[in-house]
Amino acid sequence: MGSGGRYEAYEVDLWGRLAALLPSAEDSENFRDCRETGQQEAGLWILLQRLLEHRVPISDRTRAEIEMLAEQWGERLARHDEIIACVRDSDEEGSIRLLPDDRSTPVDPAQAGMRDSILTGLLVVPWLECLRCARVLARVHAQEPWGDLRYLASHYVVWHHTAPDDEHEIFDDHDLHSAFELLLSCE
Structure with missing residues (x-):
C-alpha cells in the first residue's frame, strides 16, 4: 500500500x-x-x-493527532487554542505530545543544525515531540514581510532537537502524514 493508501487508512481509523x-x-x-x-x-x-462542552478527557497523543489533522485541513491556527484547552487524560502514559507554545518558538534552521539549502530563509517551528526518543516534528514556514509566519507550512522536518547536529529528514508540505509516521516510528 502506497503512502497515500496508508494515509487514507490512518485517517479513516x-x-x-x-x-x-x-x-x-x-x-x-x-x-x-x-x-x-x-x-x-x-x-x-x-x-x-x-470535547470542550462535555469536558471529555483526551490523551496527549490524541491531542497531537487532532492538531495534525487540523494542520492537514488548514484549520490548525483556528483550532489550536481549543485543542490545547481540551481536558487532559491523567491516566494516559505519554508517548507523543504537542509542545507547549513557549517551546514552539521559530528558529533559524542553521541554529538548529540544519544546513540544507532548501531551508534557507525559512523558520523552523518545533511542534510535536516523541517523549520516548526526543525527536520533534516541526513545521517550516516562510516569514511574511511584516514579520508573521506564512499561514501554511512549506515543509515539515523531523529531528532530535536535543542534538541539533544529528540527522534530520525534510518532508514537502503535502507529506505531513509521512513526517508524523516517522515521528511515531520509535513506538
Whole structure:
C-alpha cells in the first residue's frame, strides 16, 4: 500500500477513534458525516466543541493527532487554542505530545543544525515531540514581510532537537502524514 493508501487508512481509523470520544451517538454520526461529505473543517469544529462542552478527557497523543489533522485541513491556527484547552487524560502514559507554545518558538534552521539549502530563509517551528526518543516534528514556514509566519507550512522536518547536529529528514508540505509516521516510528 502506497503512502497515500496508508494515509487514507490512518485517517479513516483516526476519525473513527475520535468519533468514539464524542458524548452522543448523534454527535459521532454528525462528525463522521462531515468527513464523508468533504466537510472536514466542520467536523473538527463539532469535535472540539463537544470535547470542550462535555469536558471529555483526551490523551496527549490524541491531542497531537487532532492538531495534525487540523494542520492537514488548514484549520490548525483556528483550532489550536481549543485543542490545547481540551481536558487532559491523567491516566494516559505519554508517548507523543504537542509542545507547549513557549517551546514552539521559530528558529533559524542553521541554529538548529540544519544546513540544507532548501531551508534557507525559512523558520523552523518545533511542534510535536516523541517523549520516548526526543525527536520533534516541526513545521517550516516562510516569514511574511511584516514579520508573521506564512499561514501554511512549506515543509515539515523531523529531528532530535536535543542534538541539533544529528540527522534530520525534510518532508514537502503535502507529506505531513509521512513526517508524523516517522515521528511515531520509535513506538
